[in-house]
Amino acid sequence: MTGEFRYQQLEAWLLQGLREQRWRQGERLPSIRTLCREHGVSKATVQHALQRLEAQGLVEARPKAGHFVAPQPAAVAQPVARARIEAPRPVTVSDLLLDIMSRSAAFDLLPDLHTGELPPGVVALNRSIGRALRRQDGESFQYYDEPAGDRGLREQLSLHLARRGWRADPERLCVTSGCQNALFLALMACCERGDVVAVESPGFYGVMQLIQQLDLQVVEVPTSNDKGMDIDALEEVLQRWKVRACVVSPAFATPGGTLMPDSARKRLLALAEVHDLAVIEDDIYADTSLGPVPDPLKALDTDNRVILCSSFSKCLSRDLRLGWVSGARWHGRILHLKLVTQLASSRFVQQGVAEFMADGGFAAHLRRQRTELRERRDRLIALLQAWPAGVRASVPQGGLAVWVELPGAVDTLAVYPEALEQGVVITPGPLFSASGQFKNCLRISFAHPWNGARIAALDLLPQLLLQR
Amino acid sequence: MTGEFRYQQLEAWLLQGLREQRWRQGERLPSIRTLCREHGVSKATVQHALQRLEAQGLVEARPKAGHFVAPQPAAVAQPVARARIEAPRPVTVSDLLLDIMSRSAAFDLLPDLHTGELPPGVVALNRSIGRALRRQDGESFQYYDEPAGDRGLREQLSLHLARRGWRADPERLCVTSGCQNALFLALMACCERGDVVAVESPGFYGVMQLIQQLDLQVVEVPTSNDKGMDIDALEEVLQRWKVRACVVSPAFATPGGTLMPDSARKRLLALAEVHDLAVIEDDIYADTSLGPVPDPLKALDTDNRVILCSSFSKCLSRDLRLGWVSGARWHGRILHLKLVTQLASSRFVQQGVAEFMADGGFAAHLRRQRTELRERRDRLIALLQAWPAGVRASVPQGGLAVWVELPGAVDTLAVYPEALEQGVVITPGPLFSASGQFKNCLRISFAHPWNGARIAALDLLPQLLLQR
Numbered sequence: 001m002t003g004e005f006r007y008q009q010l011e012a013w014l015l016q017g018l019r020e021q022r023w024r025q026g027e028r029l030p031s032i033r034t035l036c037r038e039h040g041v042s043k044a045t046v047q048h049a050l051q052r053l054e055a056q057g058l059v060e061a062r063p064k065a066g067h068f069v070a071p072q073p074a075a076v077a078q079p080v081a082r083a084r085i086e087a088p089r090p091v092t093v094s095d096l097l098l099d100i101m102s103r104s105a106a107f108d109l110l111p112d113l114h115t116g117e118l119p120p121g122v123v124a125l126n127r128s129i130g131r132a133l134r135r136q137d138g139e140s141f142q143y144y145d146e147p148a149g150d151r152g153l154r155e156q157l158s159l160h161l162a163r164r165g166w167r168a169d170p171e172r173l174c175v176t177s178g179c180q181n182a183l184f185l186a187l188m189a190c191c192e193r194g195d196v197v198a199v200e201s202p203g204f205y206g207v208m209q210l211i212q213q214l215d216l217q218v219v220e221v222p223t224s225n226d227k228g229m230d231i232d233a234l235e236e237v238l239q240r241w242k243v244r245a246c247v248v249s250p251a252f253a254t255p256g257g258t259l260m261p262d263s264a265r266k267r268l269l270a271l272a273e274v275h276d277l278a279v280i281e282d283d284i285y286a287d288t289s290l291g292p293v294p295d296p297l298k299a300l301d302t303d304n305r306v307i308l309c310s311s312f313s314k315c316l317s318r319d320l321r322l323g324w325v326s327g328a329r330w331h332g333r334i335l336h337l338k339l340v341t342q343l344a345s346s347r348f349v350q351q352g353v354a355e356f357m358a359d360g361g362f363a364a365h366l367r368r369q370r371t372e373l374r375e376r377r378d379r380l381i382a383l384l385q386a387w388p389a390g391v392r393a394s395v396p397q398g399g400l401a402v403w404v405e406l407p408g409a410v411d412t413l414a415v416y417p418e419a420l421e422q423g424v425v426i427t428p429g430p431l432f433s434a435s436g437q438f439k440n441c442l443r444i445s446f447a448h449p450w451n452g453a454r455i456a457a458l459d460l461l462p463q464l465l466l467q468r
Numbered sequence: 469m470t471g472e473f474r475y476q477q478l479e480a481w482l483l484q485g486l487r488e489q490r491w492r493q494g495e496r497l498p499s500i501r502t503l504c505r506e507h508g509v510s511k512a513t514v515q516h517a518l519q520r521l522e523a524q525g526l527v528e529a530r531p532k533a534g535h536f537v538a539p540q541p542a543a544v545a546q547p548v549a550r551a552r553i554e555a556p557r558p559v560t561v562s563d564l565l566l567d568i569m570s571r572s573a574a575f576d577l578l579p580d581l582h583t584g585e586l587p588p589g590v591v592a593l594n595r596s597i598g599r600a601l602r603r604q605d606g607e608s609f610q611y612y613d614e615p616a617g618d619r620g621l622r623e624q625l626s627l628h629l630a631r632r633g634w635r636a637d638p639e640r641l642c643v644t645s646g647c648q649n650a651l652f653l654a655l656m657a658c659c660e661r662g663d664v665v666a667v668e669s670p671g672f673y674g675v676m677q678l679i680q681q682l683d684l685q686v687v688e689v690p691t692s693n694d695k696g697m698d699i700d701a702l703e704e705v706l707q708r709w710k711v712r713a714c715v716v717s718p719a720f721a722t723p724g725g726t727l728m729p730d731s732a733r734k735r736l737l738a739l740a741e742v743h744d745l746a747v748i749e750d751d752i753y754a755d756t757s758l759g760p761v762p763d764p765l766k767a768l769d770t771d772n773r774v775i776l777c778s779s780f781s782k783c784l785s786r787d788l789r790l791g792w793v794s795g796a797r798w799h800g801r802i803l804h805l806k807l808v809t810q811l812a813s814s815r816f817v818q819q820g821v822a823e824f825m826a827d828g829g830f831a832a833h834l835r836r837q838r839t840e841l842r843e844r845r846d847r848l849i850a851l852l853q854a855w856p857a858g859v860r861a862s863v864p865q866g867g868l869a870v871w872v873e874l875p876g877a878v879d880t881l882a883v884y885p886e887a888l889e890q891g892v893v894i895t896p897g898p899l900f901s902a903s904g905q906f907k908n909c910l911r912i913s914f915a916h917p918w919n920g921a922r923i924a925a926l927d928l929l930p931q932l933l934l935q936r
Contacts, residue, residue, distance in 0.1 A: 098804070101807075102614075102615070102807065106610070106611045106612065107610075108610075108611075116606045116607050117606070118604060118605050118606065118609070119609075122604070122609050126601040126602065126604060126816075129601055130598045130601055130602070133594040133597055133598055134594065134598070136586060136590070136594060136787075137586050138584045138585070138586065139584050139916065140787065141586070141587075141590050141784075141785040141786060141787050142574070142575075142576075142785075142786060142915060142916065143574045143576075143786060143787075144573050144574065144781075144786045144787075145787065146570075147570070177645055177810040177813075178810055178811055178812075180808070180809070180810055180811045181809060181810040181811075184808070184809045184810070193661060193683075206808070206811075209807075209808045210808055210809075212808075213804075213805060213808050213809075215661075313612075316609075317609040317610075318609060318610060318611060318612045318812075319604075319608065319609050319611075319612075319613065319814055319815050319816055320814065321810070321811075321812065321813060321814045336566070336681075337681060339570065339677075340648070340652070340674070340677045340678055340680075340681050341648070341649060341652045341678075341681075341809075342645040342646055342648060342649040342652070342789070343573060343646055343648045343649075343674075343789075344646075344786075344789065345645075345789060346787055346788065346789045346814075346817065347787050348594075348787055349814065349817070447610060448607060448610065
């Protein structure tokens with residue numbers, strides 16, 4: 001047994017049992033009470049250890065039934081494709097990629113909106129917004145909201161973030177039209193035309209598009225499915241070129257859902273200080289965590305250079321169009337850019353969301369969603385296990401997608417139009433690179449329920465991708 | 469009697485009577501029936517002539533009572549201050565001006581939000597949005613709206629614009645986060661860093677801020693209170709410097725509420741073709757017209773170079789944050805910039821507004837608002853008549869403000885902090901110039917009702933401004 005704390009000792013003991021298959025997939029683990037008694041530890045210690053195993057996707061909690069061994073994605077190996085380091089360059093996005101990008105923001109294998117049940121969290125949210133509308137009175141409709149956004153919403157966001165180890169000052173938060181808008185304001189505030197921006201590779205295509213539109217240059221930093229951005233590679237990049245900003249998503253990297261370890265976070269911030277980098281933290285997936293929600297990188301920012309960007313789009317509703325940014329030393333400029341590019345946000349929408357958060361509706365929604373997402377992820381990994389040998393897939397700890405690596409000869413970009421003809425939208429790997437890398441990879445989302453139509457779409461893929 | 473049409477003959481006869489004071493201020497004009505009989509014309513002809521006099525602010529219609537001679541602002545002379553033509557330059561906005569700008573977007577003499585009654589139009593609008601929220605179902609909250617915006621709203625906007633002589637193709641409309649956001653997308657799409665943009669002077673400060681943030685240069689074109697942008701001056705500017713774009717508000721110019729005559733519109737478009745200009749039409753005040761709503765400049769655009777920008781902020785609610793842009797030859801790039809900078813707009817808000825428009829609620833709201841705005845404008849002009857001699861004021865045909873010119877020695881910028889200390893927000897003239905012109909001018913809004921507090925604030929001004 002290793003580890004200095006009791007929960008770590010218990011975690012190691014449970015991990016060993018799982019490896020030895022003392023409990024098999026789907027079987028129930030000993031109860032919390034039994035573990036307390038047999039290991040002479042408190043209930044909190046047992047819960048902490050179990051929560052950590054949950055975060056690793058090894059164990060799942062079923063309300064009122066106990067903890068069970070989660071389906072193991074052992075038959076699917078981790079992706080290994082690694083980006084090349086290339087000199088900074090402008091971004092050029094082809095029309096085909098633009099088409100794919102506009103479809104892939106929906107994260108769905110199916111091309112059209114589908115009906116289903118509105119989750120209770122979104123129903124409650126909509127009621128809150130309706131109440132905010134009915135509360136509108138006097139001449140408030142004649143006034144723009146302040147550019148930073150509704151004070152009540154910023155206070156709720158501050159409380160929400162405080163649970164993650166960072167007490168955000170509401171004065172240092174600015175509400176935006178979603179996370180993409182926050183990233184836009186951040187890049188516009190801290191970069192000038194021609195500046196070099198380091199990004200994860202594979203990484204988020206929306207950032208690549210922003211770099212193109214703002215006439216910046218990109219340098220891709222290899223990013224792995226176990227540790228996120230490779231900090232050794234980043235260091236090499238920073239030594240070779242003058243880099244102005246680095247966009248990174250510690251929780252969780254697009255497209256593989258990787259959580260950046262603490263050691264990498266600390267090294268990243270140390271490098272940022274030495275090389276005077278703006279660090280833009282894309283935090284949009286944090287609340288999709290399948291385990292405890294990790295702290296933001298921003299919590300470690302003692303040098304006022306981490307710009308945190310996020311929104312409600314991935315964890316609540318993409319139709320709210322509400323995000324936020326905390327702009328560190330660039331915050332004043334970000335606020336001004338928000339004012340100049342759109343004046344303000346809708347007060348009534350913000351007030352509705354603030355009430356929903358204050359009422360506990362948001363926290364309850366996230367709890368329910370976590371269970372659903374874990375089931376959807378596990379189902380996807382189980383379905384991928386039936387794919388031919390040689391297929392590799394990430395096991396995301398958060399985010400909404402699995403990164404799939406196919407044998408080297410596959411060209412997912414070439415398959416895209418063919419798949420679309422058959423009614424399946426795939427998200428090819430090259431979308432996640434400014435230099436067209438990852439041709440043999442694709443992102444598959446588990447944001448939507450695995451109904452018959454989606455399973456049928458998924459089942460079509462091996463044939464389309466592998467038998468050409 | 470002149471004019472080729474019967475309504476023009478009748479209009480000329482009525483105008484002459486008004487000039488000769490055959491009917492005095494506040495008196496009732498002959499009834500429609502009497503005019504029909506005495507002039508041997510149809511009811512429609514009489515109504516057309518009366519509507520045109522209304523549009524000129526000479527006559528006012530009172531429901532069920534007839535037409536009355538409007539209060540004549542004869543005692544207040546038109547402003548004459550004229551901008552100088554200066555070489556293109558970058559814009560630099562001082563911190564004081566930023567403070568003023570952020571307050572002045574509220575168009576109020578009072579610094580805080582005030583209670584009052586929510587207009588029935590806004591109550592109906594809010595109900596429509598509430599219904600759209602309750603209609604949300606399935607997984608639609610999981611999908612971003614298309615970047616161009618909700619199809620139903622674009623169709624309603626197209627119908628709304630068609631009444632003004634321009635049948636907009638919904639495919640050529642893009643929904644934005646307000647008009648400022650539309651102007652931002654338009655300028656970003658058609659200009660590159662360093663390009664020169666011609667603007668009205670005095671003109672809208674929001675455009676000046678955009679020019680600064682996008683690293684463009686500005687050239688100010690003198691703009692008068694009777695004809696809007698001086699097209700002779702524009703021609704001189706175009707001959708002297710290479711200008712990329714021209715931002716103009718034909719209906720109605722900020723800050724004086726001037727309607728650009730047809731002859732000027734045609735010359736402007738001819739010049740735009742010769743000098744290959746992008747013409748950005750700021751149409752935000754069109755629906756605040758006190759008479760018939762004028763056609764947009766865009767209706768005359770045969771060369772696909774007029775970018776129309778507008779929003780609901782001045783005529784319905786500033787809290788909707790919904791605007792639109794039709795981008796002419798730059799439309800594809802504008803759509804892409806919308807996608808990259810904010811992905812999409814809120815579908816439920818757009819659907820609510822579309823239903824409100826389809827139900828006729830918007831048209832009814834505009835009718836009611838027109839009566840209110842006319843009363844508020846007339847009241848303001850009457851109040852200004854009590855100011856000392858030498859004060860000049862525009863008589864706006866639309867828009868929400870009067871442009872006031874004081875004797876040359878007055879410095880409204882210097883008065884600003886003093887007025888603020890006394891609880892009055894003034895909007896100094898230099899705000900409407902990139903080169904600090906119009907020191908002796910200020911904008912006074914009539915967007916809000918003239919209650920006791922606002923009249924008291926207005927009454928403080930002559931003393932603050934003139935007795936220093």
